[in-house]
Amino acid sequence: MTQWVVMTDHAAMSRGLGEYLARSIPGEWTESRQGQHWAYTLANEQEGHADLAWPMARALAQYLLIYHERNWLDELLDRRYHTFEPQEQQKILDDVLHLLHTDRDQDLGRLDLATTLIYSYLESHPTLVIEGIRTFLLPEIRAEFEEAIDQAVDIFLLEQEYQEFVRLLKQLVAVAGNDHDWIHVRFTRDRFYFEDASGNRLADDLINDMLMGVETQSGAIDDVLISALVTLAPARITIHRGRLHPEGRETLVQVFDGKVLFCHGCARCYSPQVDTDWRSF
Numbered sequence: 001m002t003q004w005v006v007m008t009d010h011a012a013m014s015r016g017l018g019e020y021l022a023r024s025i026p027g028e029w030t031e032s033r034q035g036q037h038w039a040y041t042l043a044n045e046q047e048g049h050a051d052l053a054w055p056m057a058r059a060l061a062q063y064l065l066i067y068h069e070r071n072w073l074d075e076l077l078d079r080r081y082h083t084f085e086p087q088e089q090q091k092i093l094d095d096v097l098h099l100l101h102t103d104r105d106q107d108l109g110r111l112d113l114a115t116t117l118i119y120s121y122l123e124s125h126p127t128l129v130i131e132g133i134r135t136f137l138l139p140e141i142r143a144e145f146e147e148a149i150d151q152a153v154d155i156f157l158l159e160q161e162y163q164e165f166v167r168l169l170k171q172l173v174a175v176a177g178n179d180h181d182w183i184h185v186r187f188t189r190d191r192f193y194f195e196d197a198s199g200n201r202l203a204d205d206l207i208n209d210m211l212m213g214v215e216t217q218s219g220a221i222d223d224v225l226i227s228a229l230v231t232l233a234p235a236r237i238t239i240h241r242g243r244l245h246p247e248g249r250e251t252l253v254q255v256f257d258g259k260v261l262f263c264h265g266c267a268r269c270y271s272p273q274v275d276t277d278w279r280s281f
Contacts (some may be wrong), residue, residue, distance in 0.1 A: 003041055003042065003043055003126060004025075004041065004042040004052065004056060004126050004127075005039055005040070005041050005042075005126065005127040005128070006021060006039070006040045006060070006127075006128050006130065007034070007037045007038065007039045007040075007127065007128065007129045007130065008037065008038055008129065008130040008131065009036045009037045009038070009129075009131065010130065010131060012068075012071055013068060013071070013130050013131075014038040016067075017038070017040060017063070017130075018031045018038075018040050020059070020063055020067070021040050021042070021059065024055070024059035024062075025042060025052060025055055025056055025059055027042045027043070027052075028042070028043060029041065029042050030043075037129075053119055053122040053123060054115075054119055056118075056122060057115045057116075057118040057119035057122055058115045060118050060128065060130075060133065061111055061114035061115040061118055062111065063130075064114065064130070064133065064134060064138075065110060065111055065114055065141070066111075069097075070093060070097070072134060072145065073093055073096055073097070073145055073149065074089070074093060076142070076145055076146055076149055077089055077092060077093060077096070077149050080146065080149060080150075081149070081153055088156065091156060092149070092152045092153055092156050093152075095152035095155055095156065096145075096148045096149055096151075096152040099148045099151055099152060100144075100145070100148050110141055110144070113138075113140065113141065114138055114141060117137050117138060118133060118137060121133075121137055166251060166254045166255055169226070169230050169251075169255045170254075170255050170257070172230050172233075173230055173233045173255060173256065176230070176231070176232075176233035177233060178233055178234060178235040179232055179233055179234070180196065180202065180232050180233075180234040180235070181196075181197065181234065181235050181236065182196065182197045182234060182235065182236045182237075182238070183195070183196065183202060183229065183232060183234040183236070183237050183238075184196070184197070184199075184237075184238045184240060185225065185229075185237065185238065185239045185240060185242070186240045186242070186268075187240065187241070187242025187243055187244075191207075191211060191221070192207070192221065192225055192242065193207060194207065194228070194232075202232075203228065203232060206228060206231065206232075207224075207228055210224045210227060210228055211224055219245050219247070219248070221243070222244060222245050222247065222248030222251075223248075225244070225248065226248065226251055226252060226255065229252070229255075229256070230255065234259070235259065236259050236261070237252070237256055237259055237260045237261070238260075238261045238262075238263055239252070239260065239261070239262050239263065240263045240266070240268065240269055241263065241264075241265065241269050249262070
């Protein structure tokens with residue numbers, strides 16, 4: 001009679017493991033405690049156990065990569081970047097999961113790889129330790145997880161820098177006060193200009209100075225536009241049709257909170273609709 005033994009010394013991993021194994025692999029499982037380890041044993045009455053090796057491997061792969069994937073990622077993140085606050089770690093983990101699960105075929109490939117590696121081990125080892133599987137049997141998957149964590153941390157830090165930048169711009173606007181009641185932003189083929197509510201041009205000298213040497217075909221023109229508006233600090237802004245990029249729109253909306261309208265076509269833009277919802281522009 002062959003005995004299969006699955007062990008773990010991780011309290012979180014042990015919760016529900018026995019029930020999961022009983023549901024996944026037919027037979028009579030028993031639970032015991034061996035020092036710091038929880039052990040789940042399946043007695044196989046058949047002469048061999050090769051027929052159970054693959055379903056056992058598949059069940060363990062699913063347990064690690066589906067049911068306890070976030071727990072594994074959380075431990076890796078805490079080891080590599082332990083200085084983050086708990087709420088920051090949770091935000092990063094959400095981004096990690098998004099990075100890892102954008103492709104269903106990749107998810108299935110990861111699960112198949114884990115199953116194959118565990119199966120190869122099971123052919124000559126009837127006892128498995130969950131922590132050992134993660135540490136020694138699945139180095140490729142661990143490396144993939146660590147790479148995704150590094151990417152998510154980079155995204156998080158860039159977002160923090162961006163929010164600090166927005167906060168600084170909002171402070172500059174508040175200090176400057178409202179020098180203009182309403183500025184309309186209009187675009188030509190390769191630049192922008194400002195008008196007041198009566199259609200009079202504003203701040204041409206300022207804009208010309210700021211645009212000097214700037215590659216107007218790139219996203220840099222968005223930065224110049226935002227800088228000019230921060231300098232003038234109007235009480236209200238209307239952005240008419242033009243080449244403002246999504247990132248520029250997002251920054252404008254955050255810096256000039258509640259003061260930005262995006263025109264879908266006023267009389268000057270040959271359409272009667274003006275939409276205040278910047279996301280649909």
